[in-house]
Amino acid sequence: MARAKAKTNGAVEKKLVGVADTVIVAAERSKDPTLAIPVRSLANVNFNAKRGIIELGRRKQERSFFNVGMAKKFMQTVLVADALAELQRADLTTSLREIYYRTKHTMKGSHENTFDGQNESDPLIEDLEVALSALREELHVRAENAGSVVGPLVLGDDGDRVDCARLGKGGYSVPSIVEPEYIEIRRCTADFVLLVEKGTQWNRLSEDKFWRRYNCVLLTGNGQPPRGVRRLARRLHEEYRIPVYVLVDNDPWGYYIYSVVKQGSINLAFESERMAIPKAKFIGLSSADPDRYGLPRNVGIKLNDKDIARAKELMKYQWFQKKPWQDEIKRMLSSGLKYELDALANKDFRYLTKTYLPRKLKEEDWLD
């Protein structure tokens, strides 16, 4: 582990130092230093149907130092690259916000700040991710850690052996960065990963030891899954070849959460490569479920205008073109109702554990 770690750090550090070198070399040759940054606008984002992921196109933009409009941004990019290199050298991780603070200072002999807000430094970190093809996690930049996991899974974290089957119902708190240099997956004997949108249902399943009976890894991000949770699901899927089932509310946001897990997101298209799980399946809540499972209409929630607009938008996305998906979304629209997973409690507090999921798994009733 230690060796692998040092190696990765070294490679990323070299790339970051390269950014500063670009400036020095160009200056020595009295040339205009430039950086080529892939364009991250919608126009440069495509859905690769064959690979099943949203990816970035090939268009790049030159960022030049001696261009008046670009000089400040260039300087800022070098500052951020420098802070990121510091992280590599010290083998630390930090947050986007702290990088902003670290790189903020008043420029000598002026009252001007290097950065006035985090909205100036965040995009530069994304630029560097793309330009250096280093995942944010490899740059040692954390997001929040808002996930929990239980199940037949043994991790190595800072030399500790973390057995997720022996952590009661609380489980292991999933860190923001689960790259191999930080988190080792020592063993996983699960048959599948169940990625649950909300903490409530995860709690229900954890309390009922569902993972033991159905031999799965129970994972949640308590809402839209944060990067660490997505990466952990992806690594389990990839390294242990086990399927990932996604359980979300039956509303357009639930569909979207699923699609981000599966294909990646439009905003961070360059990350799909290492975050998306193109074979992830949507296990529910489906708009067909209220009928199938006899949920009364009065536990449905009326779609509002935003829901309807969003559902129609989703229907146009290339990755929702398969007939079952068009049917799924149309059914929601024509019923005029959305359903939360919590509504299953209307039948019984344990309906999710005892009836809904067992039947879903038995009937292999999911969407692809």
Next chain:
Amino acid sequence: MARAKAKTNGAVEKKLVGVADTVIVAAERSKDPTLAIPVRSLANVNFNAKRGIIELGRRKQERSFFNVGMAKKFMQTVLVADALAELQRADLTTSLREIYYRTKHTMKGSHENTFDGQNESDPLIEDLEVALSALREELHVRAENAGSVVGPLVLGDDGDRVDCARLGKGGYSVPSIVEPEYIEIRRCTADFVLLVEKGTQWNRLSEDKFWRRYNCVLLTGNGQPPRGVRRLARRLHEEYRIPVYVLVDNDPWGYYIYSVVKQGSINLAFESERMAIPKAKFIGLSSADPDRYGLPRNVGIKLNDKDIARAKELMKYQWFQKKPWQDEIKRMLSSGLKYELDALANKDFRYLTKTYLPRKLKEEDWLD
């Protein structure tokens, strides 16, 4: 453990069943069934300076069945009590939202629902908490589990021995309910609890193994600490007699988070009894710190109108009357700036671990 658990469940179940009994008994005697519910309005909330907690007064309100305006609410209260009794019997926990769904149905022979929204069922659960003096957790109602803990602390959860000193940097995911019937504190050899507002700083400290060097329990709720995190801090404080230090942003919301941990909250005054930690100390970020620790003014954030109004409001609270607190808040107001903990990264990514907290602890520089 098993015995203690059964005992608690039984006692709470009896209280809940008692609610339904009130109706039956009164009906048999052809009397108007009534429930006496303590009033939870501001007018019935006091700060008990001697005990150092915000508590509920003695005013009660009679809720009567044959009063037209109250009949529906009465029926709803009984329905909720019934669902809560079901939880006790089955030894399950659930969320506020699922209780709403569980108790929602269309009344026979009408188109009227028992509940139209969760805003109708939530206050009834609070009513029952107060009326039966049972903490929400004892009623088996969860909030989110959004906390992480590492440190020299061994817990028992569902028969598993969870050693929080052996869970890497990720740590144990703190459940929403940490009552003794669910979570056993088997051992704690820490000298203090450090309750950190935000996940970023918790991550920094966990990564740096700060807890090992300073022998403490590192706890965070990733923002305003949820109930489980507060209860865990309180239990450690009470059962192991160790101090609790609270580390928050230097803004009026940080002060407030601290004050809720210490005195309890106005909205849930009836819970202070078992949630508040009157001896908790505010370790930072103080408005005196930017000067003391040489933070540049440009990493401060200008107070906006809302901040200023909120700070002035806090100054009037009885529990902020001590001179050092008045000075603290005045200093913020006169500087016109607030500071996030993240701003410490301006000095160095590890400034929090290496300089700020060690000096704070050494100088015992906290507010009470």
